[in-house]
Every structure is written in C-alpha cells, then in structure tokens.
Amino acid sequence: MPTMRDVAKKAGVAPITVSRVINNSGYIREETRRKVEQAIAELEYVPNSLSQSLRFKKTNMIALMVSDITNPFWTTLTRGVEDACMGGGMNVILCNTDENAEKQENYINVLLQRQTDGFLLVPAGGEPAVVKRIQKRGVPVVVIDRQVPGVEVDIVRSDSEGGAYTLTRHLLERGHRRIALLSFSISISTARQRQAGYEKALAEYGVAIDPGLIRHGRPRGDSGYMMTMEAMASMNPRPTAIFTANNFIAIGALNALHDLGIRVPEEISVVSFDEMPYATEPFVTVAAQAPYELGMSAAQMLMSIISGEEAPGNRDIVLPVELIERRSVMTLPMVAQAAPEE
C-alpha cells in the first residue's frame, strides 16, 4: 500500500505537492503535475481516507439502521437512501437491528466510534434513550417510520393511522363487522397508530371494539402464521375479515388460511398494510406505503442537516399511503346493517 510519501519520493517532490496535485489546489507547474501524476499511476496510489477523515472530522458516511433486512419494504427504502446519498457523495452503512434493542445499541456504539456523520434510524424497542445518546454527541439523526416519545427529533414516516382507517373502512363499507386485527408489538408507534385507525373506523360505524379480535405478535411471517392459526381456532364466531398490520404478517396469514383450507376471499377477506412485491400473484387489497420515497426524503433531510443547510428540529414529515384494491375482499350480503354514524 503506497502512501503519499512514496509518491512524493518517486516524483522527487514534497508530499504536500502530491496533495496539491490530487486536490487541484494551489499553484502547480505543468511539468511537476505530470511527474506526480505519473508516479501516482505507476504506484497505483490510492489516498487513505482514514487520515483525511481524521483531519477533517468528517467521514462522509451515514448509517442506516433498519429493523429487518429481509423485508422488501426496508430494502426498497434502502435503495431510496442510497440513491439520495449517491448525489451527495455520502456512503451508506446499512445495519440490520432485527428489532433488537441490544443489537441496535452495539451498532450505534461502533458507528459512533467510527465517527459516522449522521444516523437514519428506525428505532428498535421504542426507547427514546438511543436517539438522545446520539444527539448528545452532536451527531445528526433523522428517525424513519416511527415516532419516539419525549425526544425532539426529525421524523419521516407514513400515515399509519390514515391508511389503517381507510383499509378498515373499506371492509366496513362492504358489510364486514367482525374484523380481526393481527398486528405487532404496540411498543412500536406504527402498531399503535394502525390500531388507532382501525378503531376510529369501527367507531364511526358504531361497531364496538372487541379485544378478542385483536392480536399482537411480531412483524414476521411465522408470527402471522401462528396468530392466524390461533385466531381461527379461538375467535368465535369467526371474523369475516382479517386486517394484517404489515406485509409479512399477511403472508403468514395467507399461508395459515391456505393450510386450514379457508378460501380467500370466499370464506374470509384479507387486507393488509404494506405492499407485497414478491407475492407470486398479488391479489391482496393493501394500503401501500412509499418506501423508496420515505428513504429518499429522510436521507435528503439528514444530508442537509449534516451540511448545515437546515437546522435539526422536530419536523414530522408524513407521507400519504395509497389504497390498492385487488381481489381479497368479498362484499357481504346486506343483512340488517347499521349505517355509519356520520
């Protein structure tokens, strides 16, 4: 690994002159530049950015911490972040927390030591302490997807409540009254907000909230499968529709229903939050977030905070969610249905 000094020796100049050639700064005679460039080429010299980062106190790296790298929602978001950073000359360090606060803690420690310029954080565990710890070090943070209570921080997220409201209402309008909600831990704000949207729509239709129809597992396929199995066995009478709070729960639920021989939508309707891009045959009616745009705008905000263009604050950017109607919802025959209370 040749260093700048090696190049300088070979070209017969001082190291600083090599630096000037590389950075095109200051005055350089044409002949000197030629000599230096030739030495660089011959040695295949590559500058060491560790020393540059040390000098400038700037690494041009930002960390993106997501909760589940196997979920296309997060990888699509990652693409948005990458594309936004590409332009800004920033590099993205992608970290997978697995919704595990301890893993998240470890990553943050390592990344702080590495002098990461900024954090894009999908906070695991819903603990405000993590965010505060980063902020205390003076490192910019933008939170993605979730709200964190009791911290002043910029957030970019989707309209969970609105999307859940729309989906639930979509079911209510088609005659459904017993709607199971298969969700994940309410320590995550999106789970709370999706439940709030569900309850708001039910309330508008004068339908009492039945806690027996609500389950909280984890946002993963196996959990969706188990919740569905359990729900179909224990919910009596059986719900006419299932609302799953994310894409992976939906996939698990569909697998469970298939294994139980319950047909969708003939015997039960299914709607879900999140798009399911890898479904072999997308047929589920969903409230689709815009993960790419989410990543893009969060990254842009973080970069402009890092560069000082914008001050850190407590912005709350909420991106809209789109209802995509497919074939997983059955309209029930009208039997003495209450009108909405509007």
Place this chain on the structure above:
Amino acid sequence: MPTMRDVAKKAGVAPITVSRVINNSGYIREETRRKVEQAIAELEYVPNSLSQSLRFKKTNMIALMVSDITNPFWTTLTRGVEDACMGGGMNVILCNTDENAEKQENYINVLLQRQTDGFLLVPAGGEPAVVKRIQKRGVPVVVIDRQVPGVEVDIVRSDSEGGAYTLTRHLLERGHRRIALLSFSISISTARQRQAGYEKALAEYGVAIDPGLIRHGRPRGDSGYMMTMEAMASMNPRPTAIFTANNFIAIGALNALHDLGIRVPEEISVVSFDEMPYATEPFVTVAAQAPYELGMSAAQMLMSIISGEEAPGNRDIVLPVELIERRSVMTLPMVAQAAPEE
C-alpha cells in the same frame, strides 16, 4: 466530542495513562484507574476508531458486495455473513451493486480508500479485473456464488450444475421433453452452469437441445415476466415445462402465466432454482441453495485469511443444493417415450 486528551486533563494524568486504563494494559494504580474511569464517564468519552485504524492499519471492516439487495437470497446470505463476523469482532459494510460493473467499481474504490480489511465479492459483470485490482493492493478477497475466469481466488458457491441437472431430470422423469429454460446473462457463471446441467440431463435422455426454448434475460421479476410472455407467444409447440434459473424469474413467470390464464401445473409445469421464501403459498418445486451457510462459510474463510491463519489460495468450496418437491410439476401421460440413454 471529547478526546482522550480531554479525559486526561480532567483526570489529571497523561493521555497514555487513559489509553492504558481503557485497554487494560500495563500497570495502573487503583486510584488512578478510578479517577480516569470517572472522567470517561462524566465526559461520555468514546474512543475514535479512525485514529486507531490509522495507527494499526486495520479497520475491522469487511465489505460484502451483493448483486441485488431486494432478493431474499442475498439478504439471507448477508445474515450468515453478519453472524459469522459478529464473533470475529468484524463489522460488515453491505453494498448493493445491482449487477452493475460501474457501481461495483465505485464501491470498491471507496472501500479501498477506507482501508477495508477484506472483500466478500459477488462479482458483477464477470470481469476478472476487479478481483485482480483488489488482490494487487494486498487486500484479501473471497468470491461468493460465481466463478471468475483467469484469477487465482478463493470461491464459495453452490452446485449450480448439479442442481440444474437434478431439476431437469426431475422433469424428464415425469415425461417432459419440451422444457423451456428462462435464465439470465451467461456472462454470469451460475447461468452457464445451470444451463450446462440442463443440457447434460437432456443429453442423457437423448433429447436434442432446442435453442428456441432458451431465453436469457436478467435475474429479476420483470424480466421473468417478459420472457414468459414472449416464450408463450413464440414457442411452438408450447413447452410442457418451464425451468427458471432463479427465484425472481420464477415469480415473474408465475405472474405471467397467471395473467395468461395458463394453470400451473395442469397446463404447464414449473421448476426453479432458489427457494422462494416470500411466496404466499410456496408450491413450486425448487433446487434450494443454502444462502445462510454460503455467507457463513465465505465470511469465516475471509476472516481466517485476514488473521493470517489461512493463506489465500484458489479453493473452490461447492455447497450442495437440495431438491424440494412441491406441487408445480405434472407427470405427463406416457406416450412413446424414449428411455434414458444410461
């Protein structure tokens, strides 16, 4: 951001003493240790690993460059790499090349500048130059998934040829003779080897290879969709089975068949390389690779090369592929079939 000097000043000692406390090296009086530890706690001091890396010429970072981060195959592999590195105290930088040689080149430049300790590379574009360039700098590389011609490098991959042979034979045994192969660019060695396995099985059954049944697109869903649409329109007579060379092509193909109203397996059989973990209802017979193990063993090999336990070489580790039989293959009625030429 406090530095070691700040801590030293606060504790009334020299910086080197702080270093000794942190690293538990040399002799420290108990009282001095206490003072230093208190100063560290009060200032919330975090050591700067840039300077450590600069000093030790070791960053404890390895780069993992995969071709498509939205594909669960690669994210599962990534998990294997992460888990292997966790133990070795290594951090993983995940990069997504999108099968794009230029993007790959950029990442490698940045990572070389950042003094990355080693590379786990899924080479895009099949060019040996990339690998050589890294090796020339003395940075260890382990190639994953693909062979690179004309380079001495360690490789960890799956048995593409064997898996394709098994799948094709599975179809042949069930009476299929017109088998379409929907694959991706033969600049990628796995595409060549899967095609070789397909052709080997056909040859054993005395079936002539019909180039009209073979398509080369990209390993993505949209490409699978388009190839299938085109194939169904142009292949005459229509093949009785489709062999897709990876999971995303399979998903695209299934979507296309669904849109064309062609039922699987009643009207056409489908087999595929790679597991499809997010299928709502996994029913395709596949040759499943073991991506987690692939990542794990590649990472372990790289780490032992970095630590000097093993020397870099040209090992070729080939992991077996498992045939998982599901419901996407129909046994054809036996009409004057040639016996295999064994």
Place this chain on the structure above:
DNA sequence: TCCAGATGTGATACCGATACCATACATTGT
C-alpha cells in the same frame, strides 16, 4: 529600477490513539 503581486514549492504542525523508551519510586534478596 524597484516593488507589488502572482506563481511554485517546502517545512512544520496537527487530527487522536498508542508503541516505545525513559524515568522514578518501591520492594526484595543477598
């Protein structure tokens, strides 16, 4: 002719942590 400014190059110090050597005192053995 002489000086202001442009042009071209180098020496030194610094970013933050630590290896190496030096120093100083305490303890032990002979």
Place this chain on the structure above:
DNA sequence: ACAATGTATGGTATCGGTATCACATCTGGA
C-alpha cells in the same frame, strides 16, 4: 548497602494527509 526487579507514569514519535506559514522565483507596471 546496593543491585535487581516490580510498579506506576510520562515524553515523544508515528500512522497518512493537509492547513498554515514561509520562502523562493518570476512578471509587469510605475
């Protein structure tokens, strides 16, 4: 009593690149 060793701490140089200041030499205008 004194060397040998153990204990405890600090000064300095170093990793690789670059900002700052210093110092030449050259050019053009008064």
